[in-house]
Amino acid sequence: MTYLDPPPAPAPVIVMKDVGGFVRDYQAQTEFYRKTDREVRIHECHSACTLALSLPNVCVYPDSIFKFHQAYNLRNHRTDFGVSEQLFDSYPVAVQARLGTLTRQFSVLSGADLISLGIRDCNTPRIMMAAKPLAPQSAGTLTNVWANVMSVFGTKATRTPEPARAPTMVATRQQTEAEKNLPAEAVFASVPLPPPRPPSIAVALTQTLPPITVPKVIQGAQPILPSHFLAYAMIARLGQ
Secondary structure (H helix, E strand, O other): OOOOOOOOOOOOEEEOOEOOOOHHHHHHHHHHHHHHOOOEEEEEEEHHHHHHHHOOOEEEEEEEEEEEOOOEOOOOOOEOHHHHHHHHHHOOHHHHHHHOOOOOOOEEEEHHHHHHOOOEEOOOOOOOOOOOOOOOOOHHHHHHHHHHHHHHHOOOOOOOOOOOOOHHHHHHOOOOHHHHOOOHHHHHHOOOOOOOOOOOHHHHHHHHOOOOOOOOOOOOOOOOOOHHHHHHHHHHHHHO
């Protein structure tokens, strides 16, 4: 498998042996691997293939082989110093220092050499980094929220100690002289909590709404109109 012929994503690109080619093709493929964060594992790499060392997601094996040389024009075989400089500048600084410069003759570095210069060993797991660390919650924000709760519900409720909470939570009220000599856990336990929420809305309504008085039914009451009165009314209507 060569550098320019990768497997379908997201499988890693495993380069068994690549002898190089047109630098522009390898530059385009290198940028594609960089943007897609593809892992590139290299066994043997020559010439323009060495651009892979510019990738943050490249790795080598201790027995890998890398061969470096100047770029040249295939038509007249003259050295292209501009492209050669682009190749050299793409390598990590430690690799540049080890090579010194590029010549028409191959400069060979083993995978073990590159690993000692900071290139990742493929035998070690790849470490994935988060794009942005989560910011810790501000203690000042928690203090303001607790102060608002205290102002609404007062100081009638009690709470159980929670050592995992930050001790800065108790700074929302003035401490007494006796509390200043107590451990932080004991002072925190004295801070009141708001009243507990009712388990359901039905319970809440029964606790807040007054009872409804149902009118009493008078025992022995009789209908206002007797049943035969309705029959007479229907006969009279039909007679009209």
